[in-house]
Amino acid sequence: MVALGEGFGAGLVLSLRARYESRMLRPPSGLSRREMLRLSSGVFLSMGLWPGALSAADAPRSGNYSFIVTNDTHHMSDECTAWLERVVAQMRGHREARLCLALGDLTDTGSRESMTAFRKTFAKLGLPLHVQIGNHDYAAGNDRSQYEAAFPGRLNYEFRYRGWQYVSLDTTEGTKADKVQIQPATFAWLEENLRRLNPRRPTILFTHLPMAEGVQYRPLNADALLDQFRDFNLRAVFSGHYHSLTQRSGRNGAVMTTNRCCALKRGNHDGSKEKGYFLCVARNGDVTFEFIEVNPA
Ligand SMILES: [Fe+2]
Structure with a gap:
């Protein structure tokens, strides 16, 4: 258990207590306000009362809508273009979707031809497309010039939609696939830009490399991010x-996911055969999602 006076823990407890004392928050059931005020930060954390959870408790109103999340399309040939045409055609059937996130490895080798094919094919979706770079979007020599030419300003960025904040972060270290260090440029962007966002608004983060603890290929410094x-x-x-x-x-309490790939020529790491994407719903300040399999040809 964390004791008072231990740096962050102490600050957290004081912040939480101030909010309970000002009656911005109600104690969980079964606890009196007096008991609440005696708790240590360890107990607060174990109850899921991380500071961000408090932000959720009094978040401003946000809209309800659907969106699509796809990852690892690995375009590498004309055959892949035909496949992605089918993927996009199926996605267009989700008439309720308002935007699409593509989480990197858009292409297999970062070539101009593949980057162009991906961009042109997904333009047919008719939705705002928000991309992130993957390690496969670099050419030899860690050259990401084709990604940056196809998608200018799409390394670290944020946008807002109907009261929600989206933050897209570059987690790559060139073509490296494992034991990756997220690069200083990403942390510098966070230092400069996070202050412009409202911490209370519901926020969605999307990256190429996995962020959740215990998931394979998680970057070495994911916790720092x-x-x-x-x-x-x-x-x-x-x-x-x-x-x-x-x-x-x-x-x-944020849901943290990775997904099967949406590639014709690449397999899944868990041995599953299904290819597809997520159809997500943002509703009442929370996100739910379901896997949508792409029908075979
Ligand atoms: Fe991939």
Whole structure:
């Protein structure tokens, strides 16, 4: 159990107590306000009362809508273009979707031809497309010039939609696939830009490399990145790279996922055969999702 006076823990407890004392929050059932005020930060954390969870408790109103999340399309040939045409045609059937996230490894080798084919094919979706770079979107020599030419300004960025905040972060270290260190440029962007966001608004983070603890290929410094969102009302973290369906609960109660790939020529790491994407719903400040399999030809 964390004792008062231990740096962050003490600050957390004082912040939480101040909010209970000001009656911004109600004690969980079974606890009196007096008992609540005697708790240590360890107990607060074990109850899921991380600062970001408090943000969720009094979050501003946000809209309800659907969106699509796809990852690891690995375009490498004309055959893949035909496949992605079918993927996009199926996605267009989700008439309720309002935007699409693509979590990297858009292409297999970062070539101009593949980057162009991916961009042109997904333009037919008719939805705002928000991409992130994957390790396979680099050409030899860690050259990401084709990604940056196809998708300018799409390394670290944020956007907002109907009261929700989306943060897209570059977690790659060139073509490296394992034991990756998220690069200083990403942390510098967070330092500069997170202050412009409202921590109370429901927030969605999306990356290429997995962020959840215990998931294969998680970057070595993933915790340092997640720490930046400590005070945020983080509701979901979507990632790719590990071509497998995983779901974890993050420390703010955020759902953290990876998904099977949406590639014709690449397999899944968990041995599953299904290919597809997530159809997600943002509703009442939370995110739910379901895997949608792409029908075979
Ligand atoms: Fe991949």
